[in-house]
Amino acid sequence: MRALVARGPGAPLRVEEVRLPAPGPGQLRIRIRAAGICHSDLSMVNGTLAPAYPLVLGHEAAGVVAEAGPGTRLPVGAPVVLNWAPACRDCWFCRHDEPWLCAANTAPAVARGETAPAVARGETADGVPLHVTLGLGALAEEVVVPEQAAVAVPAGLPPAQAALLGCAVLTGTGAVRNTARVRAGESVAVIGLGGVGLAVLIAARAAGAAPVVAVDVAEAKRELALAAGATDFLLADDRLTKEVRARTEGRGVDHAFECVGRSATIGSAWRLARRGGAVTVVGMGGKDDLVSLAALDIFHSARTLRSSVYGSSDPDREVPELARSLGAGTLDLRPLVSGTLALDDAPAAFDRLARGEGARWVVTF
Ligand code: APR
Numbered sequence: 001m002r003a004l005v006a007r008g009p010g011a012p013l014r015v016e017e018v019r020l021p022a023p024g025p026g027q028l029r030i031r032i033r034a035a036g037i038c039h040s041d042l043s044m045v046n047g048t049l050a051p052a053y054p055l056v057l058g059h060e061a062a063g064v065v066a067e068a069g070p071g072t073r074l075p076v077g078a079p080v081v082l083n084w085a086p087a088c089r090d091c092w093f094c095r096h097d098e099p100w101l102c103a104a105n106t107a108p109a110v111a112r113g114e115t116a117p118a119v120a121r122g123e124t125a126d127g128v129p130l131h132v133t134l135g136l137g138a139l140a141e142e143v144v145v146p147e148q149a150a151v152a153v154p155a156g157l158p159p160a161q162a163a164l165l166g167c168a169v170l171t172g173t174g175a176v177r178n179t180a181r182v183r184a185g186e187s188v189a190v191i192g193l194g195g196v197g198l199a200v201l202i203a204a205r206a207a208g209a210a211p212v213v214a215v216d217v218a219e220a221k222r223e224l225a226l227a228a229g230a231t232d233f234l235l236a237d238d239r240l241t242k243e244v245r246a247r248t249e250g251r252g253v254d255h256a257f258e259c260v261g262r263s264a265t266i267g268s269a270w271r272l273a274r275r276g277g278a279v280t281v282v283g284m285g286g287k288d289d290l291v292s293l294a295a296l297d298i299f300h301s302a303r304t305l306r307s308s309v310y311g312s313s314d315p316d317r318e319v320p321e322l323a324r325s326l327g328a329g330t331l332d333l334r335p336l337v338s339g340t341l342a343l344d345d346a347p348a349a350f351d352r353l354a355r356g357e358g359a360r361w362v363v364t365f
């Protein structure tokens, strides 16, 4: 089968013919219908993260069960959305209702470059063992994954939008609902309007937040932000803090969401939040990018700083919920899909993502 493979940091991305193993006990082979390109994929190839190579990119996808290994329950033909943080349901975190922090999840170790052997799966045409992004490697015609990494969803969903449920939408929605618990009438600022930030916007509006101020360095994001439900769009420049304060009676927002993954924007989010407000870090930054905050300011501002890993969600419960809303038309993810493209065009879409163009580019098969 064909997959988008990174051979090393900075190396040109290529679609390669690769071999996957047959699904073993508890595993499924999934035929991918659609897979989104997320900034975390870009971070795996531009040197921000240091994963092991050769690496099949992609971790946000919808597909259909093509072959079921021994001991699995999902039937062939079942539509699924992939989950990059399958919970073991047995570790301390899972038993304490924090499945997104499951100790068995190898994603944090992979990001640090400590690839767990279980994440190596398949091989290149010339016989080199392949690694798969976040245990999935979904920018590919097929994946072989543990059954827990496949969440059953209703049939008939639009594949490109369904794919986004597995990362950007679950992350953004969960950050609003689970991590920050935004209430109707609260004010929100969102910094960084890629797939993740736009999903935060959509969820914040759905929660009844107002104003919802969208912030980006790219003027081109204005239209996308307003389409996704922002009440205001502001450029990330020197006047940002003042402009946000002007919209919140001088206080700053109840909730600031950082959806870029950089220390500088975490600093901005911190300054946009009111005294006693909450800063939710949704972006995944680099390990050497340090945030600096004054101890006095931490004390007097009385703000909360929290990160939202995978939207502090339980994908097994929340992906089907979101899928039902998508099917019913109460969740409209069309503003998130900038375009669909063939796998061969994925390298060019990575370049567009790096330039900050569009919301989500989605490969369809
Ligand atoms: N201030 C404001 N916006 C910025 C800045 C900045 N200094 N720098 C970049 N941006 C904007 C870009 O213009 C772009 O619109 O942030 C957005 C990032 O969007 P994407 O690259 O599409 O990223 P996305 O896939 O949404 O992921 C965002 O979440 O999951 C993590 O690893 C992911 O850290 C990444 C973050």
Ligand code: ZN
Pocket (backbone or CB within 6 Å): 038, 039, 040, 041, 059, 060, 167, 168
């Ligand atoms: Zn992602």
